[in-house]
Amino acid sequence: MDTDFDETYILLLLADSNLPTGSFVASSGFESYGTHGFLSISSASSAGKGRATITGTVDFIQDSLHTYARSALPFVSDAYRIVDAFKDLKGKPEIEHDTTIKKLLELDELYETMTLNHVAKRASKAQGVALLTLYAKGFACPSGLGDEDHLSKSLAILIDRLKLMVRGEETHGHLPVCWGVLTGALGISLLRAQHLFLFLHARSLLSSAVRLNTIGPYSSQQLLLHSVRPLVEAEVSQNKDIRTGIFVDMHHNDADNRPATTWPLGEILAVRHDLQHSRIFNS
Amino acid sequence: MSSTAGEDITVGTGHISCDLHSSTVVFSKLSSSYPLKLLSPRVAEHGVAIVYVMSYGGGLVGGDCMQLIVEVGKECKLLLLSQGSTKVFKTRAGNRASTRFRRSSSQPTPSSPSLQAVTTQSMEVTIAPDSALFLLPDPVTCFRSASYTQVQTFHLAGSASIVLLDWITSGRRSMGEDWDFLRYYSVNEVFIEGRRVARDVLLLDNSSLDTQTASESCSSNHTSRAPLRMLKDRLAPYSCYAMLLLYGPRTHDVVTDLQAKYRTISIFKRAAPERFLWSLTPVDDGKGAVVRAAGVDTEDVKNWFREALRGLEVVVGIDEYRKVFL
Numbered sequence: 329m330d331t332d333f334d335e336t337y338i339l340l341l342l343a344d345s346n347l348p349t350g351s352f353v354a355s356s357g358f359e360s361y362g363t364h365g366f367l368s369i370s371s372a373s374s375a376g377k378g379r380a381t382i383t384g385t386v387d388f389i390q391d392s393l394h395t396y397a398r399s400a401l402p403f404v405s406d407a408y409r410i411v412d413a414f415k416d417l418k419g420k421p422e423i424e425h426d427t428t429i430k431k432l433l434e435l436d437e438l439y440e441t442m443t444l445n446h447v448a449k450r451a452s453k454a455q456g457v458a459l460l461t462l463y464a465k466g467f468a469c470p471s472g473l474g475d476e477d478h479l480s481k482s483l484a485i486l487i488d489r490l491k492l493m494v495r496g497e498e499t500h501g502h503l504p505v506c507w508g509v510l511t512g513a514l515g516i517s518l519l520r521a522q523h524l525f526l527f528l529h530a531r532s533l534l535s536s537a538v539r540l541n542t543i544g545p546y547s548s549q550q551l552l553l554h555s556v557r558p559l560v561e562a563e564v565s566q567n568k569d570i571r572t573g574i575f576v577d578m579h580h581n582d583a584d585n586r587p588a589t590t591w592p593l594g595e596i597l598a599v600r601h602d603l604q605h606s607r608i609f610n611s
Numbered sequence: 612m613s614s615t616a617g618e619d620i621t622v623g624t625g626h627i628s629c630d631l632h633s634s635t636v637v638f639s640k641l642s643s644s645y646p647l648k649l650l651s652p653r654v655a656e657h658g659v660a661i662v663y664v665m666s667y668g669g670g671l672v673g674g675d676c677m678q679l680i681v682e683v684g685k686e687c688k689l690l691l692l693s694q695g696s697t698k699v700f701k702t703r704a705g706n707r708a709s710t711r712f713r714r715s716s717s718q719p720t721p722s723s724p725s726l727q728a729v730t731t732q733s734m735e736v737t738i739a740p741d742s743a744l745f746l747l748p749d750p751v752t753c754f755r756s757a758s759y760t761q762v763q764t765f766h767l768a769g770s771a772s773i774v775l776l777d778w779i780t781s782g783r784r785s786m787g788e789d790w791d792f793l794r795y796y797s798v799n800e801v802f803i804e805g806r807r808v809a810r811d812v813l814l815l816d817n818s819s820l821d822t823q824t825a826s827e828s829c830s831s832n833h834t835s836r837a838p839l840r841m842l843k844d845r846l847a848p849y850s851c852y853a854m855l856l857l858y859g860p861r862t863h864d865v866v867t868d869l870q871a872k873y874r875t876i877s878i879f880k881r882a883a884p885e886r887f888l889w890s891l892t893p894v895d896d897g898k899g900a901v902v903r904a905a906g907v908d909t910e911d912v913k914n915w916f917r918e919a920l921r922g923l924e925v926v927v928g929i930d931e932y933r934k935v936f937l
Binding site: 589 | 796807808809810811812813814815816837839840844845846849852854873876877878879880881882883884885888889890891892893894901903904905
């Protein structure tokens with residue numbers, strides 16, 4: 329089995345900018361950052377305004393990645409592991425479904441209580457349920473094909489159930505948790521899932537920057553390849569082993585390897601998004 | 612996490628327990644051990660008590676470990692204040708028997724030892740039905756190379772209320788400190804009837820060595836890599852950051868005021884950032900709220916909070932509120 333090719337194929341699908349997840353309406357606070365006058369204060373440059381906004385954009389991406397990796401990636405990782413464990417049980421009796429769902433809900437609730445930012449939560453929930461819908465309507469093995477095995481069926485039922493709970497407002501369906509579920513179900517490696525999660529966040533920021541006219545489309549590609557790549561890799565490397573601690577030792581609050589916000593300025597500006605007199609993004 | 616015998620020693624512990632006895636708050640417990648010091652002045656307002664939480668020497672040294680337990684009894688209103696900013700001095704390994712260590716997550720290099728003596732403060736609070744806690748200390752100031760961990764957990768009964776302020780400044784400006792401490796880690800966790808409603812974790816870390824090591828190991832073109840940002844870059848231009856959490860019936864009027872103020876703000880494109888910024892977000896379906904603020908001058912942040920929380924005068928008394936945000 330050429331598993332490398334399999335995984336690459338799935339990565340190509342997930343990296344598609346046409347993926348129906350609605351991420352294009354979210355700037356993750358970048359629009360607010362610019363409106364509030366933060367784009368021009370970073371690293372003074374004699375080359376003029378254009379250069380300054382490019383530098384400012386990269387600075388934003390670096391700070392945003394830094395905090396997002398530390399706060400959200402652990403939820404991706406733990407959700408992935410929960411689905412992975414579910415797969416190991418080969419989707420046997422209903423009890424496994426129930427305990428898996430219960431764990432995912434706890435994780436989801438923890439993310440809700442740790443993300444004290446209604447604008448970010450709004451965006452997170454919209455994109456999260458979109459991913460579950462994508463699996464249900466796009467990636468799950470179509471029932472007509474015939475070679476759907478027991479595990480695929482079980483995963484489809486699990487994710488469908490989760491999606492219904494989100495629509496029924498029994499849980500929030502936050503993006504990092506849903507991403508972990510989706511990638512766990514699709515079977516790409518955890519490291520690939522983590523890397524792609526942060527890559528997509530960075531790419532989304534660059535797309536927002538192009539639409540806001542702070543950088544041009546070629547600059548965007550140049551930054552994505554040269555400046556942003558080492559940032560994404562560094563953050564994956566630093567945060568890939570961080571866990572939420574929810575199932576282990578939450579009472580050890582001063583443990584080193586727990587999710588945290590590292591950029592309070594980013595939080596303030598993201599929440600203030602709705603205060604902008606005019607805006608083109610939803611968050 | 613490794614630590615020395617510090618876990619079991621009663622150094623730096625405190626216990627506050629209060630109840631209402633016919634409209635007067637009485638402390639059944641108000642004890643502390645060095646270097647923690649508790650002081651409770653007489654209060655005129657009925658049902659209100661104030662405790663100043665301080666440390667001998669006015670500051671905390673690397674390795675100090677303080678643990679405070681607080682129990683607010685039924686219908687009591689307790690203000691926990693400080694006298695002056697909590698100063699955290701740099702880490703000095705091995706000074707006290709109670710010194711707490713933390714294994715650094717980065718590889719040990721000649722300039723960064725693998726063990727750091729961390730200053731730790733923890734507070735465990737229980738707030739009974741119809742009672743309220745107002746935790747309104749001065750900000751924490753971590754000096755150069757200091758490493759500080761603060762964990763505060765609040766267990767509220769269904770009808771309890773809390774106003775919790777957690778804020779930090781960039782250091783001693785007179786010494787040119789601008790977010791030069793090593794590490795600041797603060798956890799504030801609130802439970803209502805056993806259910807977690809908010810968990811705010813702030814990590815401000817200057818050990819950029821971690822990121823550097825990781826970046827160097829990847830194969831991309833080094834010359835086009837963006838310069839790694841330090842903590843001061845990420846927090847500029849502000850030298851004070853604050854988080855205020857409000858929850859419960861006694862805070863409703865203040866939250867309503869804040870929401871009204873917030874709704875009047877409309878931002879037009881700016882060329883440069885404002886000197887003071889604040890944000891407001893609902894918590895637990897609007898039953899609580901979180902304010903975050905940042906200011907170029909700590910004084911501006913303090914003045915803003917004094918006015919923002921003015922509505923507490925009717926809750927704790929005018930004379931009592933005057934003692935806050937001095």
